[in-house]
Amino acid sequence: MTVLRLPLILLLAGVFGLAGCSVHQPVSLYQLDSGSPAQPAQSAGMAVLLGPVSIADYLQRETLLQRQPDGSLQASTDGRWAGSLSSDINQLLLRQVAGHLDSQRVVLAPATLGFTPDVQVLLSITRLDSGESQPAILDAQWRLIDRRGQVRDNRIVHLQEPHASGTAAQVQAQGILLQRLAEQLSVALKPLANQPPVAEVPRKPAPKPAAPVEPEKPKIPMASPIRTDMEVFRF
DSSP: HHHHHHHHHHHHHHHHHHHHHHHHHOEEOOOOOOOOOOOBBBOOOOOEEEEEEOOOOOGSEEEEEEOOOSSOOEEEEEESSSSSSHHHHHHHEEEEEEETTTBBBBSSSSSSOOOSEEEEEEEEEEEEOOOOSSEEEEEEEEEEEEEEEEEEEEEEEEEEEOOOOHHHHHHHHHHHHHHHHHHHHHHHHGHHHHHOOOOOOOOOOOOOOOOOOOOOOOOOOOOOOOOSSSSOOOO
């Protein structure tokens, strides 16, 4: 019995050892590279409301996805995002746009009370991914709304960035794509910095209430003396 039990014990120990190695396999955490944006110095620069920024549903997860040659997406086995990818994208764009415009008045939506932007940026990112043999690709669209509520620019953007193989190189390429997007967006924003102030429309005075109409009083005919040809004699 002892001879038969020993191989079984060794087999189980090997199985549990392999399971332990697979469970404790280290997974790398990644964040987007925001580059080296310039620190804005103007406290009274262009006022920009950045957002809402909508992100494709498949990007709203911690899993780092890999684009396959057939176009499908698979979860990475050796890495994931270190937090919210949506939040990383927002912060990267904020710092890059503020640096390009040299303005401290670039804020993320929703705006605080009392903040009146010169321009609002409505941005939609529909694709941001890469693969071992697939380049990093970014698809986005923006609309620029001026202080009068008019659409001043509408643009669809497709950007592509090659990279070396490896997850770290892919994440770096995706960060570069977002930096290029912020640069193009800033170029489109600059001409809208010197908008004329919105003229206030003068308010028309409120109409006065009509005076009540008094009913007309009946006219009484005036008595007039009646003259006759008769003479009155006094004695």
